[in-house]
Amino acid sequence: DAMVIQNPRYQVTQFGKPVTLSCSQTLNHNVMYWYQQKSSQAPKLLFHYYDKDFNNEADTPDNFQSRRPNTSFCFLDIRSPGLGDAAMYLCATSEMGGLGYEQYFGPGTRLTVT
């Protein structure tokens, strides 16, 4: 089955220690998204790629970076995690942005910062 895969499902890192979360997709979608979701809240978009075109949300902290080396993979790098960065991180894809194109979500990576 075509899908969105996130690894690892659970990640523990230390305060200030860089961490990378990964996402891969077999859907061949050209748009990939990273969301941050804190407990009992809606997902908050951090950034997205339309093919190789990177789009950063205005309020995404500089501490968060992303890489998309090819269509299938996208990475979220947190350069110096703080306690406030503990959250579920969701990767999503869509065939195209906008009208009618739903987003397909991975299972998420739950990040704990100690």
Add this chain to the structure above:
Amino acid sequence: GDSVTQMEGPVTLSEEAFLTINCTYTATGYPSLFWYVQYPGEGLQLLLKATKADDKGSNKGFEATYRKETTSFHLEKGSVQVSDSAVYFCALGANTGNQFYFGTGTSLTVIP
């Protein structure tokens, strides 16, 4: 700007009760509307969608109708089950750019 307003929870229902979760939207143009469901510890799954006015999305006994005149997309199910316990998100896909707007989510607990 575009936005989604969703009924606040939590909602607790007995099994076989009727469910309504309200969702209204503000948008320029003609957005697509979605309901996503999130089970504990998991990502979001698309439950149903509608891409134009008067469309009805349906799946697993859930329904929602895209009503332009009331700018609403309320989620309904005639008889909920314990397995429907989850958080439900209404979302709007803008027809310009690659933007999705989520509601705040409504937590549903169904008790036997």
